[in-house]
Amino acid sequence: AVQLTQSPASLSASVGDKVTITCRASQGISTALAWYQQKSGKPPKLLIYDASSLESGVPARFSGSGSGTDFTLTITSLQPADFATYYCQLFDSSPFTFGPGTRVDFK
Amino acid sequence: EVRLLESGGGLVQPGGSLRLSCAASGFTFNNYAMSWVRQAPGKGLEWVSAISGSGGSTHYADSVKGRFTISRDNSKNSVYLEMNSLRVEDTAVYYCAKKGIGLVPAAITALYFQHWGQGTLVTASS
Numbered sequence: 001a002v003q004l005t006q007s008p009a010s011l012s013a014s015v016g017d018k019v020t021i022t023c024r025a026s027q028g029i030s031t032a033l034a035w036y037q038q039k040s041g042k043p044p045k046l047l048i049y050d051a052s053s054l055e056s057g058v059p060a061r062f063s064g065s066g067s068g069t070d071f072t073l074t075i076t077s078l079q080p081a082d083f084a085t086y087y088c089q090l091f092d093s094s095p096f097t098f099g100p101g102t103r104v105d106f107k
Numbered sequence: 108e109v110r111l112l113e114s115g116g117g118l119v120q121p122g123g124s125l126r127l128s129c130a131a132s133g134f135t136f137n138n139y140a141m142s143w144v145r146q147a148p149g150k151g152l153e154w155v156s157a158i159s160g161s162g163g164s165t166h167y168a169d170s171v172k173g174r175f176t177i178s179r180d181n182s183k184n185s186v187y188l189e190m191n192s193l194r195v196e197d198t199a200v201y202y203c204a205k206k207g208i209g210l211v212p213a214a215i216t217a218l219y220f221q222h223w224g225q226g227t228l229v230t231a232s233s
Contacts, residue, residue: 001169034207034219036152043202043223044144044152055221087152091219094166096142098152 002026002090004099012107019075021102023088028068032092035064035073038101039084047086048073078104109133109222111203116227119193123231127188129203129224137161137181140206140215143188145199146226155201158186160213171197193231200226 003026013019023033031051036044046055048064051071061076075082083106088099115127129141142157156177157166165177176189186203204220206212 032217036220038152043226044220045223046207046219046221049207049219049221089152089154089219091217094157094215094218095168096154096157096218098144098154101151 001095002029002092002097004088004090004097006086006088006099006102008102009100010103010105012105013078014107015078015080017078017107019078019082019104021073021086021104023066023071023073023099025069025071025090029090029092031067032090033064033066033071034089034091035062036087036089037082037084038087044087075104109205111205111222111224113201113203113224113227116201116229118230118232120233121193121195121231123193124189124191125193125229127190127201127203127227127229129186131184131186131203131205134205136184137213139212140218141179141186142204142206142218142220143177143186144202144204144220144223145197145229146202147196147199150199153199156188157215157218159215164215166215190229193229195231197231198229200228202226 033051035048038044052064110132143155158177174192179186203224205222207221209217
């Protein structure tokens with residue numbers, strides 16, 4: 001099965017910072033990758049699908065890029081609502097694995 | 108508005124069984140594949156199982172294969188997860204999730220999750 005790794009595991013940032021999170025697949029998955037945001041005690045929220053397509057209603061400061069094995073989620077100008085944990089997920093075939101997550105907290 | 112409401116969680120002894128339900132509304136239920144995703148306390152997300160829109164195709168994570176069974180009743184707009192031989196490591200919040208629109212929303216392909224329920228807690232402990 002394809003494995004996903006994320007880096008960093010956690011990061012500290014300030015409001016207004018640009019944040020980049022990386023997700024790497026153990027083998028090529030084309031653009032079959034999604035990104036989710038999860039806040040404590042809440043279900044995940046879809047941010048990005050097909051590696052770079054922004055889900056409806058998600059602010060434009062979120063963007064995704066990449067294909068094959070290397071993907072990034074970028075948040076330009078971090079806002080207070082963005083402090084959360086972010087997960088990538090592959091969806092080209094079963095098992096539909098999630099990455100281990102990246103926690104973004106206040107510096 | 109899409110709504111997914113899970114129920115059926117609770118405390119069960121290791122080796123026991125539990126049946127989770129997810130009641131869906133706000134969309135044409137049989138047009139979409141559905142999944143269960145779980146999250147152990149303080150841990151990350153783990154995909155558990157998926158079922159196609161017709162119910163004719165199912166997939167499972169290796170960690171639950173042979174112990175869990177996913178099913179759906181399209182007449183009741185509901186999806187279920189029958190969990191047998193529960194282990195301590197099955198303790199988690201279980202989320203019901205609806206597939207994103209995509210090209211073939213009823214199929215278990217391109218399975219990312221556009222809508223999620225609030226989750227139901229399953230605790231396997233003696």
